[in-house]
Amino acid sequence: MSVSQIASYKPAKALVALAVAGLFVSTPAMAKTAKVKKTPATTSATNVAVAVPQGVKLTDILVQGLQRSDPSAVFGFLPVKVGDTFNPSQSQDVIKALYASGLYEDVSVGLNGSVLVVKLAERPxxxxxxxxxxxxxxxxxxxxxxxxxxxxxxxxxxxxxxxxxxxxxxxxxxxxxxxxxxxxxxxxxxxxxxxxxxxxxxEGQYLKIKKITVEGNKAISTGKIRSIMELNKNGLFSWYSKDSRFAPERFKADLDAIRSYYYDKGYLDFEFTNVETPETADKKGIEIKMAVSEGEPYYVNSIALRGDTRGVPVEEVEKFVKYKQSAVYSRSKMSDIVANVSRRLGDDGYALAKVDIVPSINKSTHLVDVVVKVEPGERVYVRHINVLGNSRTKDEVIRREARQMESSLYSAERVQLSRDRIDRLGYFSEATVETVPVQGANNQVDVNYSVKEVPTGDLKLGLGYSTSDKVSLSGSINENNFMGSGNSLGLEVDTSSSSRNATITTRNPYMTKFGVSRDFSIYYRKYDASKLNISDVKYTTMGVNLSFGVPISERHKIFLGINPERNKVVLASTGSVPPSYEQYTQGGDTFTTYALTAGWSYDTRDSGFAPSRGMLQRLNAEVSPFGDVHYYKASYQLQKFVPISKYLTLAFNSQFDYGKGYGGQSFPFFKNLFAGGIGSIRGFDSSSMGPTQTTQTGELAYIGGSKRVIANLELQFPFPGMTKNRGVRLFTFADLGGLWSDNGADGNPILDSDNCNVSKISFSGCNGLRYSYGVGLSWASPIGPLKFSYGIPINKKPHDKEQRFQFQIGTSF
Structure with missing residues (x-):
């Protein structure tokens, strides 16, 4: 209530007072105060009760002492009412009820004939x-x-x-x-x-860390200890991460991290002998002084499994209980053993198995004999599967990815697979799973999947600049999780000096309950290659793409589809067209194709948002047996993510494409592939790497190709100060790629402007592989994935164009 509301309180507002009072019935502080002051009030009530030896029928209840609230508000707390027979023993009940409301600091109860008198002192x-x-x-x-x-x-x-x-x-x-x-x-x-x-x-001022000193360390360098700490002394990115500001909780976490690091190196006797954080003389900074006692490292002498595995083959459990003899004892490796053994027992339903490391330490020899003790307990069944954190995505969208079923035997493998499938949806920045025992039952658990949603409706706006295309704009509206249904719907529009594209797409990942997906798109594209100084050719393409995906296992899926398309090609009449293009269009300028498509995918990535482990493989085949053009094309992509450490991920991507015409035809040039730019070879301008031809007017034209190789290697790591944010990452990269064409329409190899045979696949020489390296930043921004890179080309050919700084919205690798 505001001041005016309290001042103008009327009896009609008694219900409001009751509601406010209800907020404090369970307030710990109020209960504590009531308990302290209850004794004198109780004494008063007892004295009155002695004067009335028998019960009295109440004719009225009188409330005294109120200054602010209305008496009618008190009646709601009383356990008696007018007309009830009041017994002296009920005084205690009245006093307890009024104190429990939390609104009064003193309470007394008495009788005046048949009138119950309640005297109150309100709390402020x-x-x-x-x-x-x-x-x-x-x-x-x-x-x-x-x-x-x-x-x-x-x-x-x-x-x-x-x-x-x-x-x-x-x-x-x-x-x-x-x-x-x-x-x-x-x-x-x-x-x-x-x-x-x-x-x-x-508020005072932040205390900056002015100095960090470590004493007593011999085995582990001070630099290494400093690198383990989150707190830092004027680091390169301290202006952003604020890690030079001293905070007690962060410092405590740093001490724990240092201790854990020593334990992982076998120094089980490690301890801090002194830790001080004195302020500097000017009171504006702080020093961190640490003294340590490292001791000597311990080594594993033996390791053995003990306990009854309850039907799980002992040899299958023992394969996880391996440790190299005389190797340094590492607590983190022991934790890995516990996790692996627990997981294997969990695969057979022992979700609540106890797995303990029991080390026997010999301080004189510094050897450790390790016993891995297992107690599987009872087999466990899953009672409920709960989904938490999804305010927008429907439960069924998440639940249909679960492979652990309710009322069935618990399986650690199925629970983990379910988590990975949920994370691969790409709707969440984080997906975790927790197994919770059911109280009162030793053979039941609940499985809770918790997610953190990210925006799935992307409004993507792209602004690009190159020396040839100048400024280009692109935009799209894509909802990858339409109304939380898991279906996608999108409209994409691109416009630049060289292109005009419009595409409508829709996807239903569960067209049937068995997981058959359906993808449908309709598109219209206009492309003027002359604006990019690639060639003096204009394309108009209209088409429809329909495909179905059929899961054949948990990780394998096959695709079948059809892609009818109509292409119209307009060549310039000025002689500024590549000879191979002119040769192909001798029979006309409009081409209709009816391509049949088939594909396969295999996905073990742990996340579709920011993978850190697993792989993705795709194989796609396309053939056009009908229509004006006959060709075939095959593409294979492999992505691999390898965690090097908690924060470092090595990511590899490769793409292989091979296209060729058949039935006396060459591969259609309007289906040609290009290379250069983000998504292929960074550091090279978009579509400006590979075969070229000189036109009749002496201009240079980039003709693309039907055979392409691309490989990208990235070392990904968190942005300083944002180690827990998977959506923002820095990376260093190395790229390689090559592009080659099919033979010409006359069946002869195509020669480029330097008389190089660009139809022949060659990794070196005049049309060999190109390379680049550099650094970059990826950010899963609210408007879609952003990627910035600065690349330096290597093995650049005479006509390749450079573009060192590049950025793109919507790219994935």
Whole structure:
């Protein structure tokens, strides 16, 4: 309530008072205060009760002592009413009920004849609440959190709760690095049992880490220890990550990380002998001083499995209990053994199996004998599968990816496979799974899948610049999870000086309950290659693409489809057209094809959003047996993601394309592939790498090709200060690629402008492979995937065009 609302309180608002009071019935602070003051009130009630030896039928109830609220609000808390027979023993019940409301600091009960007299002293109410001096946090958000905590305007005032609020705010600032912040309060009493509270915050300044020293370390260098810590002294990206600001919680986490690192290197006797964080003389900074005792490393002498595996073949469990004799004892490797053994037992339904590492340490020899003790317990069944965190995506979209069924035997493998399939949907930045035992049952668990949704409706806007195409614009509206159904619907429009494209696409990944998918698109494209200085040719293409995907296993899927298309080609009459194009169009300028398509995919990636492990393979074949053009084309793509460490991922992508005409025809040039730019070979301008021909007017034209090789290698790592954000990553890369053409329409090899045979696949020589290397940034932004790169070409051929800085919206690798 505001001040005016409290001042103008009327009996009609008694229900509002009851509702507000209800918020504090379970408030811990209120219950504690009531308990402290209950003794004198109870004594008063007892004295009155002695004077009335028998029960009395109540003719009225009188409430006294209220200054702010209406008496009718009290009646809702009383366990008795007019007309009831009141017994002296009921006094305690009345007092308890009123104290439990949290609204009164003193209560007494008595009888005046047949009238029950209730005397109350109200708790003060917070009439006004203000936070001053808070700049580094959102005051509205903090005030809302305090309201949830039970402290806000219109709520009863409790001094103990105010002190707790100040302590929590102080801790909040300390955790953020403002360790010198001071939080004080002012309480001003007002009339009608009201108070005005002001919390004053002096935030102080962030303490910068001026120096970090480590003493006593011999086996592990100070530089390595510093690299383990998140806190840093004026690092390269400290201006962004704020890691040079001292924060007690982050420092505590750093100490734990250092300790874990030593344990992983076998130093089981490691300890910090001294840790100090003194302020600098000017009070603006802080020093971190650590002294350590490393001890000597321990080595594994033996490792053995103990316990009953309950029907799981012992040899299948023992294969996970392997450790090289005399190798350094590593706690993280021991944790891996526990995880692998638990997973194997879980595959047979032992979800609650206990797996413990029991080391026997010999301090004199520094050898450790390890026993892996297993207690499988009972086989476990899944009671419920719960989906959490999806506010937009329908449950069924997530549940249909689950391979662990309810009321069936628990399988760790199926649970993990389900998590991976959910993450591969690409709708979530994070997907986790938790197995929770059911209380009161030793053979049941609930499986909870938790997701964090990302925007799936992409409004993509592209702005590009190249020396040839100048400024280009592209835009699309794609909803990959239309109304949370898992279906996709999109409209894509591209426009630049060289092209005009419009495409409508739709996808239903579960056209049938067995997981048969349907993809449909209709498109219209106009392309003027002369604007890119590639060749003086204009294309108009209209087509429809329909395909169906049929799953044949959990990871394998085959595709079948049809792609009718009409192409119209307009060659310039000025003689600025590549000879191979002119030769192909001798029979006309309009070509209709009816391509049949087939494909296969294999996907084991752990995520469709930002993969860190697994692979994706695709094989697509296309043949046009009908229509004006006869050709075939095959494409194979392999992506592989290998986690090198917790934050480093090695990503590899390769693409192989091979196309050829048949039946006396050559591969249609309007189906040619091109290379250069993001998505193929970075550092080279888009579509400006590969075979060229000189036109009759002496101009150079890029003709593309039907055979292509592309390989990309990336080392991906988090952006400094954003290690937990999978959507923002830096990378270094190395690319290679080559492009070759089919024979000409006359059946002879095509020679380029330098008289090089570009129909022959060659990895070196005049039309050999090109290479590049560089650095880049990928960002899953709200408007779609963004990728920036700076590439330096290697083995550049005379007519290849460079474009070192490039960026693109909507690219995937």
């Amino acid at each position: 109410v917070v009439a006004d609440f203000t936070i001053k001096g808070m700049k580094n946090f959102d005051k509205k958000e903090v005030s809302q959190n305090l309201k949830n905590y039970g402290f806000a305007q219109g709520y009863p005032y409790d001094p103990a709760l105010l002190e707790k609020v100040k302590t929590e705010l102080q801790a909040m600032y300390a955790d953020a690095g403002l360790v010198n912040a001071k939080v004080t309060s002012e309480v001003k009493e007002q009339d009608r049992k009201q108070v005005a509270i002001t919390i004053n915050v002096d």
